[in-house]
Amino acid sequence: MSQTNMLVRSVRSSLLPSWLFLSIVGGCSGLIDPDPYTGTIDPSAFDKQYKFQPTSREDPVLGCLMPRRGWDGTSLSDGLRFYYLGALFATQLDLSGAFDTARALPPSVYQLTGCNAPEGRNDPGDFDIRVNNYDRRVQYPILSQGLFPVQVGGASEPTAQASYRPFHLMVQAALGPSVRDRMGCNDVKRELSLLERAGWDRASKAFPDGTPKDYDFTFQSREQLKTSAARWKDWPMVNVGVPVGRSLDPVQACPFVTGSKAVYPKTLSDPAATFQFPAQAWFRGLLSGYLDGGDLPVSTDPRKCPALFDSGRPCKIEGGMPTGCSFVDGEVCTAPDATKPGTCLAPPPVCPVINDLYVSKDEFVPPGSSGHDASDPLPRSKAIVTLTDPADMTKTRKADALAMFAAAPGQPGFSPVCRVRWVDVSKLTCAKSEPDAIRPRPLCTVSEILSTPAAIVPTAAGKDVFVHCLFLAGAK
Numbered sequence: 001m002s003q004t005n006m007l008v009r010s011v012r013s014s015l016l017p018s019w020l021f022l023s024i025v026g027g028c029s030g031l032i033d034p035d036p037y038t039g040t041i042d043p044s045a046f047d048k049q050y051k052f053q054p055t056s057r058e059d060p061v062l063g064c065l066m067p068r069r070g071w072d073g074t075s076l077s078d079g080l081r082f083y084y085l086g087a088l089f090a091t092q093l094d095l096s097g098a099f100d101t102a103r104a105l106p107p108s109v110y111q112l113t114g115c116n117a118p119e120g121r122n123d124p125g126d127f128d129i130r131v132n133n134y135d136r137r138v139q140y141p142i143l144s145q146g147l148f149p150v151q152v153g154g155a156s157e158p159t160a161q162a163s164y165r166p167f168h169l170m171v172q173a174a175l176g177p178s179v180r181d182r183m184g185c186n187d188v189k190r191e192l193s194l195l196e197r198a199g200w201d202r203a204s205k206a207f208p209d210g211t212p213k214d215y216d217f218t219f220q221s222r223e224q225l226k227t228s229a230a231r232w233k234d235w236p237m238v239n240v241g242v243p244v245g246r247s248l249d250p251v252q253a254c255p256f257v258t259g260s261k262a263v264y265p266k267t268l269s270d271p272a273a274t275f276q277f278p279a280q281a282w283f284r285g286l287l288s289g290y291l292d293g294g295d296l297p298v299s300t301d302p303r304k305c306p307a308l309f310d311s312g313r314p315c316k317i318e319g320g321m322p323t324g325c326s327f328v329d330g331e332v333c334t335a336p337d338a339t340k341p342g343t344c345l346a347p348p349p350v351c352p353v354i355n356d357l358y359v360s361k362d363e364f365v366p367p368g369s370s371g372h373d374a375s376d377p378l379p380r381s382k383a384i385v386t387l388t389d390p391a392d393m394t395k396t397r398k399a400d401a402l403a404m405f406a407a408a409p410g411q412p413g414f415s416p417v418c419r420v421r422w423v424d425v426s427k428l429t430c431a432k433s434e435p436d437a438i439r440p441r442p443l444c445t446v447s448e449i450l451s452t453p454a455a456i457v458p459t460a461a462g463k464d465v466f467v468h469c470l471f472l473a474g475a476k
Contacts, residue, residue, distance in 0.1 A: 032179065032197070034120045034187035037133065040287040041157065043239040049086040049376075050158040052242040064254035064275065065238065065291075066245045068383055069400040070469075072408040073358065073446035076432060078400075080408055081248070081475065083291060084383075085236060085468040087375050088417060089162050090308040093466065094348040095169075095232060095298060096225040097153075099309045105153030106225065109168040109233060109281065110142040110194060114175030115185035122184070129265055134280055134287055139185040141235070143283040144171070147191055148205060151219040155283065158237050161375055166236035166468065167296050167352065169225070172218040179214045190285040226349045227300060234293030234416050234470060235281070242289065243275040244472075248400070269474075294473030297353040297415050303330040305351035306419070306464055313344045332461045345462045356406035357418035357469060358449055360441075363401040366422040366457050367465060377420055377465050378403075387439040397438045406446045409471050418469040427455035 043051050054062035070080030091099070097106055118124050119136035127135040134140070146154020152171055158164040173194065175183065188194045196202065198212035207213075220230050243262070245253030253274045255262040265273035278289030299305055307330055315324030315333035322333035325344035335342030363385050365372040373379060382401060389395035402425075407413035429452070430444035449455065459465075 030182055031121060032182045032187065034184065035189040035193050035285060037189070037287075038285050040133075040240050041237075041283060041289075043241075045157070045159050046237075046239065047158050047161040047164065049161050050164075050236065050238045052239045060256040060258075061250040061254050062380075063256045064243045064245055064250065066250060066253060066380075067248060068403065069248055070403045070405050070408075071443065073404045073406050073449075074408070074411070076443050076445060080405065081246075081471070082403075082416075083244075083470045083472070084378055084380075085166070085291075085470060086161055087377055088466040088468050091163070092165050092167070093306065093308065093351050093417065095167060095352065096222070096230075096348065096350045098226075098348050098350075104146075105149065105151075105222070106167075106169045107155040107165045108144040108152045108171050109155065109235065110144065110152075110171045110173050110191065112139050112142060112173045112175070112188060112194065114180050115139050115183065115187070116180060117184045119184045119186045121182075127268065129267060129277075134186065135268070136184070136186055139188070141281040142188060142191055142194055143168070143237075143281055143288065145191050145284060147202070148195060148200065150205070151217075152191075155237075157283075164236075166234065168233045168235050169220060170231040170233055171220070172216075174216045176214045176216060186282075189282040193285075228298075230298075230350075232296040232298055232352075234296045235279075235290045236293075236468070236470070237281075237283075237288055237290050238278050240278060240280065240287060240289030242278060244278060244291070245275045247274050291470055292473045293416050293470040296417075298350055299353050300350050301330075302347040302349055303328075304354070305330060305347035305349075306354060306466070307332040307345035307347045307462060309346050309348070311344045311346045314341055315344050316341045334461050336460065342461075352417035353413065353415035354466075355413060355415040355418050355469070356421055356446070357467070358402075358404040358406070358421045358423050358444075358446065360402050360425050361422040361457055362425070364420075364422065367459070367463060374465075377467055387441070389438045395438050397436060399434075399436075399441075402441060404444065404446060404449070405469075409475075416468060416470050418467050420465045420467055421449075422457040423449060424455050424457065428452055 052063050065083055067081040068084055069078055070082050071078050124136040143155040144152045198215040200207050224230055243255055247253040250257050252261055263272055263274045265276055279292040281288050281290055315322055315335055317335045317338040325331035325333050330347040331344045333342050333344060364378050364382055385399055385401050387397050387399055425442055428442050428444050430442040430448045432443040434440040
């Protein structure tokens with residue numbers, strides 16, 4: 001449940017002068033009561049990619065979120081650890097909702113800052129992960145329910161993978177001086193409470209005086225969503241109690257497997273633990289868990305966004321070249337050849353930066369082939385492969401499926417939104433290969449892969465496959 005630097009840190013009571021602490025808890029009047037704690041979100045209706053509640057007949061490791069091994073496509077180091085959360089679809093990549101017929105604002109999360117004392121302005125003592133439900137010394141993010149639709153979009157629970165939107169628009173909110181010393185961290189646990197404390201009227205869904213009182217909000221307009229002014233978070237909701245493994249080995253990182261050697265965390269950031277719990281936020285007054293992937297890098301250049309939405313305008317191939325689309329605006333033509341017309345696909349005005357991820361066609365089934373799952377293109381069941389020595393079929397070894405990132409965390413162009421590129425590794429000639437004696441695979445840099453275009457499995461226009469490859473913010 002470790003909270004990253006994006007969560008507001010409160011002033012610990014032990015650091016306050018004794019006279020000031022006594023004045024806070026004993027001599028102050030007019031304190032505003034904190035919202036009551038009413039429990040956690042039930043994940044039983046979550047999609048399987050976010051649920052982590054295996055049935056009695058399933059592998060118990062499915063109760064844990066295990067990392068996968070990735071390779072840096074520049075240095076070929078294999079120290080990358082990412083969390084795969086399934087496919088991403090067109091509406092999830094259209095961050096501003098430009099192609100949303102309902103015209104709903106994007107799912108939003110309030111980042112409330114300014115608290116300077118623990119919840120209720122009472123000393124809760126040290127946070128103990130074994131007995132405390134949440135840390136009363138910090139203010140958690142507050143997910144929007146969409147109660148203020150003219151300014152803020154509603155978040156949701158991940159009940160359906162294709163419609164759930166894991167990327168959240170950040171709405172900054174700050175306690176004003178008139179209430180800062182009358183409240184504590186995590187006093188606010190729901191959007192309704194936050195808005196009404198600022199004078200919002202639920203009947204009119206507006207602030208009577210036109211602006212909030214006692215709080216400062218930074219709301220984004222639809223036009224601002226299309227600029228770099230908007231800030232987005234890679235914060236997908238997950239089961240609040242799921243163990244998030246640090247080790248690649250389930251025996252070491254998942255407490256549910258037989259013979260587990262998992263080391264339980266004793267503190268919020270226990271370096272000796274082999275797993276951790278999700279970060280925490282409030283939604284409808286309930287405690288929810290989320291994976292903190294940090295800031296989502298975005299592009300406001302439509303030419304760098306994938307063309308995903310059918311404009312309805314016809315196009316065709318003439319003289320070997322597509323015609324009829326606004327190619328300078330990033331549109332593409334779906335016509336496969338000169339004998340078949342197509343339509344123009346348009347990109348959204350703002351999208352996540354796209355990071356290419358190269359995988360082997362022999363390890364993960366490419367689109368159009370039998371066994372390909374559009375919602376789960378890189379399934380867990382294929383994350384570990386069995387390699388057989390071609391000269392001696394009795395010799396085998398287990399290995400992590402290859403996953404080469406064009407950009408790793410901290411490198412230019414990095415993003416957790418990955419466009420999957422299937423590669424025929426048998427056609428590649430690379431300087432390095434695995435050191436293993438049994439069927440060593442070539443280890444190719446991205447530049448080596450791109451130098452052999454025939455090795456990349458072609459994808460039809462508008463048929464690119466995108467997946468969510470999350471790197472925890474604290475590990476970047």
